[in-house]
Amino acid sequence: MKVIPACFIALFLTACASDAAQTAAQTEAQTAASTNVRTIEILADKDSQYKIEGKASPTITLHAGEAVKLVITAKKAKNMNRDGSVHGFALLRSKDGAKVANWNLLLHPGVQEFQLQAPSEPGEYHVVCTVICSSGHEDMSMTVIVTA
Numbered sequence: 001m002k003v004i005p006a007c008f009i010a011l012f013l014t015a016c017a018s019d020a021a022q023t024a025a026q027t028e029a030q031t032a033a034s035t036n037v038r039t040i041e042i043l044a045d046k047d048s049q050y051k052i053e054g055k056a057s058p059t060i061t062l063h064a065g066e067a068v069k070l071v072i073t074a075k076k077a078k079n080m081n082r083d084g085s086v087h088g089f090a091l092l093r094s095k096d097g098a099k100v101a102n103w104n105l106l107l108h109p110g111v112q113e114f115q116l117q118a119p120s121e122p123g124e125y126h127v128v129c130t131v132i133c134s135s136g137h138e139d140m141s142m143t144v145i146v147t148a
């Protein structure tokens with residue numbers, strides 16, 4: 001058996017401890033920077049459904065023009081795109097299906113954060129999936145209400 005000198009272990013532990021401290025400091029800085037931005041967590045699930053914890057059907061309400069941070073967790077359904085995205089997330093204005101600028105996201109497996117701005121025009125919108133993720137893809141949607 002090879003003996004690892006104690007000093008190596010000590011060095012290793014020190015490196016780990018400073019990494020942890022740095023990560024904590026970064027997290028704190030990020031939290032401080034985004035204090036005024038509402039965070040909304042969404043799951044784009046493996047059964048081709050958007051889900052929001054605590055809600056029977058996924059609906060979010062935004063103020064017109066409001067800055068929001070979406071934290072989206074994506075889990076692969078049956079299929080994925082060639083670029084590795086497993087679901088999409090595109091916002092459409094419900095009355096005419098017009099796409100909302102900047103709200104056309106491709107979701108890769110895992111957690112991703114997006115800084116976005118709510119549409120300036122109040123009304124009803126909905127999110128649709130843009131990746132043919134499974135046979136349930138066509139029904140993958142959620143409602144977004146934009147209030148004045």
Ligand SMILES: [Cu+2]
Pocket residue numbers: 048087088129130131132133134136137138140
């Ligand atoms: Cu889909």
